[in-house]
Amino acid sequence: MVQRSSPRVPCEVSILVLCFLARGATGLELSVNNQAADFSLSTSPVPAVSLSCLVQNSSQAEELLWYRGDGRVDLKAGNKVNISNICISPVTEADNGVTFTCRLARDKSVQVAVLLDVQFPPQLSGEESLQIEEDKDVTLTCNAKSNPQAAAAWYRNNSTLTLKPNRYQLYQSSELCQLSIHKVQKSDNGTYTCVVRSSLGEARKDFHLTVEDKKPIFPTEAVIAAVVVVTLTLLFGIVARRDKIFKVW
Numbered sequence: 001m002v003q004r005s006s007p008r009v010p011c012e013v014s015i016l017v018l019c020f021l022a023r024g025a026t027g028l029e030l031s032v033n034n035q036a037a038d039f040s041l042s043t044s045p046v047p048a049v050s051l052s053c054l055v056q057n058s059s060q061a062e063e064l065l066w067y068r069g070d071g072r073v074d075l076k077a078g079n080k081v082n083i084s085n086i087c088i089s090p091v092t093e094a095d096n097g098v099t100f101t102c103r104l105a106r107d108k109s110v111q112v113a114v115l116l117d118v119q120f121p122p123q124l125s126g127e128e129s130l131q132i133e134e135d136k137d138v139t140l141t142c143n144a145k146s147n148p149q150a151a152a153a154w155y156r157n158n159s160t161l162t163l164k165p166n167r168y169q170l171y172q173s174s175e176l177c178q179l180s181i182h183k184v185q186k187s188d189n190g191t192y193t194c195v196v197r198s199s200l201g202e203a204r205k206d207f208h209l210t211v212e213d214k215k216p217i218f219p220t221e222a223v224i225a226a227v228v229v230v231t232l233t234l235l236f237g238i239v240a241r242r243d244k245i246f247k248v249w
Contacts, residue, residue: 029056030064032102032112042117048089051114053102055082063105069098093120096147122146122196124203134214135183140207142194145175150198152177157190184211 029036032053043049055062064084066073073086084102088095096118104110124143132138144150152172154161161179163170169180177196181188192207 027057028062028104028107028110030054030102030104030110030112031056032114035112035114038113038115040115040117042119043091044119045093046091048087049091049116050085050087051100051102053084053112055104058082065103065105065108067101067103073100088116091116091118093118093145093147096120117147119147119200121201122150122198122203124194124196124205127206127208129208129210131210131212132184133212134185137180137182138184138209139178139180140192140194140209141176141178142196142205143175144172144177144196146196146198146200148198148200149174150196150202153195153197154179155193155195158193161192184209186211 030053032039032051033041036056041049053064053066055064061081063080064075064082065080066075066084066086075084075086079085086100088100095116098116099113100116101111101113122144123146130138130140142152144152154170161168167182169182171178171180177194179192179194188209189211190209192209193204194207195202195204
């Protein structure tokens with residue numbers, strides 16, 4: 001009886017099968033709001049924004065995860081498999097720059113991230129009164145936070161402020177702008193206005209600056225020295241006359 005040997009599968013064929021399976025696994029994709037790659041979502045402050053994550057190219061149930069920044073978002077049981085929706089409510093200025101990410105539970109490298117681009121105009125109003133002693137330094141600060149970033153300008157008594165060397169110093173970041181005045185003088189009295197402008201609008205704030213007379217400075221060391229001298233003089237006088245004092249008693 002002739003024994004038939006089972007055909008051997010070439011090693012190359014096994015490698016090809018593994019490669020095919022790997023390609024099949026990596027072919028699985030996610031999309032958020034019909035976007036299969038990371039994207040930025042521009043919006044204004046609104047009551048709500050919805051994000052919908054969908055599994056593509058999969059023939060089995062896949063669990064989905066949502067993250068806000070590094071924190072996991074709690075999802076209900078019926079909102080995790082193959083499709084998952086989250087609602088950001090409300091959308092505020094504080095959400096600007098926050099990233100929401102949908103990930104595949106069994107392979108977290110499969111993901112789509114959404115960066116919120118919340119656009120809002122400068123929000124600045126009101127007025128402030130300051131009293132500062134002559135020859136002291138003062139800093140006027142106003143909130144310049146906006147998206148897109150705003151530019152600031154300063155005015156004094158409704159006229160463009162002329163920056164004097166070594167007297168005025170300007171500073172601006174993405175969230176505030178400052179005007180510093182070095183050694184204020186009586187001539188610096190007036191109303192200073194901070195105007196913040198962006199493509200979405202402008203806002204302003206007034207600062208009413210009053211420079212007061214310099215308060216007299218008492219020479220503390222001299223006063224202490226005088227008190228010590230008077231005290232010692234009295235003590236020496238008492239010692240010098242102690243015999244007469246005791247005789248009276």
